[in-house]
Amino acid sequence: MNASSQSLSHQVVVVGGGTAGTTVAASLLRQRPELDVAVVEPSEVHYYQPAFTLVGGGTYDMDSTRRAQKETLPETATWIHAGVASFEPNSNLITLEDGRQVQYEHLVVAPGIKLDWDRVDGLREALGSNGVCSNYSPETAPYTWECLRQFRGGNAIFTQPPPPLKCAGAPQKIAYLAADHLRRNNLAPESNLQFYSGAGALFSVPDFVPHLQKVMDRYGIGVNLGHDLVAVDAERKVARFATTDSNGERTEIEQPYDLLHVTPHQTAPDFVKQSPLANADGWVDVDKGTTQHTRYPNVFSLGDASSLPTSKTAAAVRKQAPVTVRNLLARMDGQALSAQYDGYTSCPLVTAYGKVMLAEFMYDGVVTPTLPLSPFSESRFYWVVKKHLLPPFYWNQMLRGKEPDIAHKPLKS
Ligand SMILES: Cc1cc2nc3c(=O)[nH]c(=O)nc-3n(C[C@H](O)[C@H](O)[C@H](O)COP(=O)(O)OP(=O)(O)OC[C@H]3O[C@@H](n4cnc5c(N)ncnc54)[C@H](O)[C@@H]3O)c2cc1C
Structure with a gap:
């Protein structure tokens, strides 16, 4: 069978094995090991992009930002090593750049943003x-x-x-x-x-x-x-x-x-923009609370490619992924979608070598710190968090689908 005539079919297909796609696939398989999950990802390498700023500042090793995709994708997921070319959500089908087609029961779209x-x-x-x-x-x-x-x-x-x-x-x-x-x-x-x-x-x-x-x-x-x-x-x-x-x-x-x-x-990726999944601005059109597609209920999206109206960060994905997973599993079980994303996102604003102002906020720009520290001060502690604690948390917890529930509290109600 040649590549273009090969047909593939999976219970859940995840488009993009970056921050969002890997986190969701890992979390789905952690909660339901029997699920048949495939991740469509063209790149051999997964980068920890938040450290690029520190690399540019000469205080982080570039090699430490990358890991082989085969080490970061969940072991029991099927890795479809290709790029997606188009979506046909009316037929529950995606077409790959090499011409193969993949059938799905549920789809998670997370191919990031186009530079x-x-x-x-x-x-x-x-x-x-x-x-x-x-x-x-x-x-x-x-x-x-x-x-x-x-x-x-x-x-x-x-x-x-x-x-x-x-x-x-x-x-x-x-x-x-x-x-x-x-x-x-x-x-x-x-x-x-x-x-x-x-x-x-x-x-x-x-x-x-x-x-x-x-x-x-x-x-x-x-x-x-x-x-x-x-x-x-x-x-x-x-x-x-x-x-x-x-x-x-x-x-x-x-x-x-x-x-x-x-x-x-930066814009939405072309193949998303041109698809029936896109909203007028080109992003995957999802409900801002549930992350479910507004027109195709078996489709979910999160991360940079989604229409979620918040600042596009890995920190946002950390809070979006558990919502997507809970709602997707609820839908599979024929239950109502009860998990809600509140727009949480965070940006560690590096203001000097050794200093970070941690901006955490949610929908409508409401400031919402996780720790009882002033969000507006330049903190040595948050520098340590950014440089030394978040990278291992990313590789060993988040990308493994482990979901420690770290609460955040709005400063204003
Ligand atoms: C310089 C810089 C600094 C940053 N700093 C921070 C920070 O301090 N804190 C923070 O939280 N976030 C930060 N971010 C943002 C963060 O990295 C992203 O928001 C996050 O990675 C988004 O996750 P994602 O899964 O949506 O996209 P990505 O992680 O980019 O993953 C998208 C994946 O989709 C794949 N893909 C692309 N095209 C296709 C296709 N056709 N078919 C299938 N797959 C495809 C890509 O290969 C990639 O693996 C920073 C980013 C940059 C560049």
């Missing part, structure tokens, strides 16, 4: 040399540290696209690490640091904005909101930004750089 490097003219060619770097890919994160180490003063620019993006704090975290690095090496007086964001605010949750602005001010980083990177001219070492003036007129400005850290524009 759209081509949205910025000249970026793909410029990236990885002459001071143009990005923590957003495993191929380029180590080069960020090389750029920082080699920087001897001049213009350092850090960009953030307009939303959506995964870990919306990451573009500013590297600006803080860079500023702290320059301060420690007495290069700060020689340096002009600028943060350019396509968003209208420094952070999506207003309560954190004044505290983060203080950090920017402390380092003397200029904050330029509403500025969207549109082009990189590597030859002239100039970044071009589009902005809209007070009369609503779009203008473009050019800024010379010696170091340019780019966060790419």
